[in-house]
Each structure stands twice: as C-alpha cells, then as structure tokens.
Amino acid sequence: MRKIDKPIHDGEPDITDRLRDAIINRQEFDAGAPLRIDALATRFGVSHMPIRAALQRLESEGLIVAQPNKGARVAAVDETFVAELLDVRMLIESYLARRAAGRMTPQWLEQLETLRARHEEAVARGDAAEALTANRDFHAAIHHIAANRDASLILERHWRLIRALWKRYGYQADRFAGVVADHRLLLAAFAAGDGEAAAAVTAAHTARAKLVLLNRMREHAPPADGSQTFDAATKEPHE
DSSP states (O other), X not given: OOBOSBOOOOSSOOHHHHXXXXXXXXXXXXXXXXXXXXXXXXXXXXXXXXXXXXXXXXHHHTSEEEXXXXXXXXXXXXXHHHHHHHHHHHHHHHHHHHHHHHHOOHHHHHXXXXXXXXXXXXXXXXXXXHHHHHHXXXXXXXXXXHTOHHHHHHHHHTHHHHHHHHHHHOOBHHHHHHHHHHHHHHHHHHHHTOHXXXXXXXXXXXXXXXXXXXXXXXHHSOOTTOOOOBOTTTOOBOO
C-alpha cells in the first residue's frame, strides 16, 4: 500500500508538541522515565514556565503520570493506551453525531458540505497535513452543532495526541478513501434526520481508525529478539 505523498507537518511546533512527539517517537523518553523540569528546560532551551505548562497539558492527555513527591513520569504509549483512547472517543463521537442529527439545519448542513469538499480536495492533492486538519474541522463542526460542551472538550483535549500518533506511525492513502466515504454517509444521515444512522456511521468510522492505527503500531514494533528490520525501499532500519 502506498503512503500518501506529502508528509504531515505542522510548521514550527511549540514545547508541548515537541515533548509530545519525543515521547511518542521514543526518541529520548521511554515508558516510566522521569521528567525533570530543570533537565527539560535545558533540553528545549526555555524557562521553567513553558515546561510546567507542557507537562500539565500532557498529563491531561494521559501521556504523563504525575505522582506526589515523585514528580512526573512518562506513561506507556502502547496498544492498550491507544485502544482505550479511541474506544472512549468512539462512544462520545457517536453520541454527538446522534445529537447533532436532531439539531441539524439546512445552514449547518451546507457548512458541513463545504468542509467535506475541502477534505476531499486535500486528499486528491495528497496533502496529509491539510486532510487531517480538514477532517478535524469537519468533526469539530459536528460537535459544535451537537452543543455539549463537556463532551466536546474531552475530544478536543486528545486531538493533538491522536494527530501525533498518526504522524508517528503513518497515514496511508487507502485510509483517506475510507474517511471520504464515511463523511458522505454521515452527511446523508444528517440530511435524512436519522440520528441512529449518524451514530452508527460515526462509531464504525472511529472503530476503523482504531484498527488501522493499532495495525500500524504493530508494523513498527521492534522484533522480539531486538534485531532491526529494514524498509525494502529505503534500506533504512525501522525505528
């Protein structure tokens, strides 16, 4: 399967993004590793304040475990972590889709059609970064229509984490085709005012994303014997 052509890139990341990526990529911080503010401030060339803010944000995402009198440590970003994250997201998003269907207006449906078209245009160009951003905006609009602030905040809190996971493990072109199809089905359910159909499409959409991401994680997992595997095209070792 061919990866989408253009890499995912967000521009110059802030300290939270850089630390999140370093944890997910396992560049310097293994599961259970302590995170000391002084060392992180030196590592990223900043004061203590942005490091504290980054640790608080990443703790809310579940990437960091803070214990009294023991400081912060890196959580295990493994298959269990990702599966549980997406299971919760599936329940909340399907609930919001059902709720949005009952509140849908022609104006909101037109806005969602515009966002759908923007996503499909990005996919057609092979622009993974824009496709992921457009996908986020499409779903964020649905969450706005559903009008449940607490549920939306939970999903928003994990958006950058999920984006970082896709960036780490790769987003393939065939996955984008499935997302396009799901968006069209979802809009058809909204147009029909069918909340149960909207919830079912959304649940299946997130369940497929979970299966694809977990499979990508397994493909990138190091061999049990610790030896390196090599990419047939690049001849470079997988991380």
